[in-house]
Amino acid sequence: MALSEEKTVKLESGGRTELLVSIATNVGNVRQVNEDNFYADKLGVREVENLCGYKVLSHSERYVFAVFDGMGGEQFGDLASEIAAKTLDEYADSIIAAESPEEMKDAVDRFASEANDRIVKMVDEMNGKLGGCTLAMVCTIGSQAYVFNIGDSRIYFYTNENGLRQVSEDQTLAMKKLKANIYTEEEARLSEDAHKITSFLGVDSRNIGMKALSYEPVDLSEGALLLCSDGLTDMVSDEDISGSMSDMDEEIAPRLVDQALENGGLDNVTCMVIYRAQ
Secondary structure, three states: HHHHOOOOOOOOOOOOOEEEEEEEEOOOOOOOOOEEEEOOOOOOOOOOOOOOEEEEOOOOOOEEEEEEOOOOOOOOHHHHHHHHHHHHHHHHHHOOOOOOOHHHHHHHHHHHHHHHHHHHHHHHHHHOOOOOOEEEEEEEEEOOEEEEEEOOEEEEEEEHHHHHHHHEOOOHHHHHHHHHHOOOOHHHHOOOHHOOOOEOOOOOOOOOOOOOOOOOOOOOOOEEEEEOOHHHHHHOOOHHHHHHOOOOOOOOHHHHHHHHOOOOOOOEEEEEEEEOOO
């Protein structure tokens, strides 16, 4: 059920929740510039090409997290992801102040529309043809985590009982063809269309606004969330990601990035893992 359909639910946390956030980002083995960026409860924007670390959050009951992937091969991808991260910093308080899932979705869409318009303006001012970034975003209220995305940066939920499950849906041409029964799941995964994004921040949609996809919330008391750019998922299989996340600690994000680098590191890679601190 999409968040926009949950119109009668009130967002209540039941008190503060201590979360641990493990973060790592790396330019990779091939590219010269890291076009990825992130946001973690006022932590961001990325100021160096490669970094890793962790943060324990206990000061609030509500937090915002996001990963942005500047579009590889396009102009100004690094600037686009930076603009998106800075815009989220301006809108985060209004997003987590929402009193219902519907209000939260509306606030996320306002942020996405503003970030989109700023990126379009930047590209216009620099006489570019195109620039943009994806969005993988989580808003936590207590143990409940509300998930949003635009593009193909992914959000996974891991539990010891059920392993790894992709929560977000890739907005790609391959996914459209899969839904239309043109591709099988295997064909969609291997197709060149898997990297043809159908929505991203930076589309000239200033007259209609930008909309994020939303999903049913997940319970962080049961497992951990992974937000990542496709620099991870192109290099590391879901099975290997799941195996790494079975050993959860503050170094989990750097370990996942290391796996991507060991397997080729053909793109920038950013991972953010969020779970309840013990």
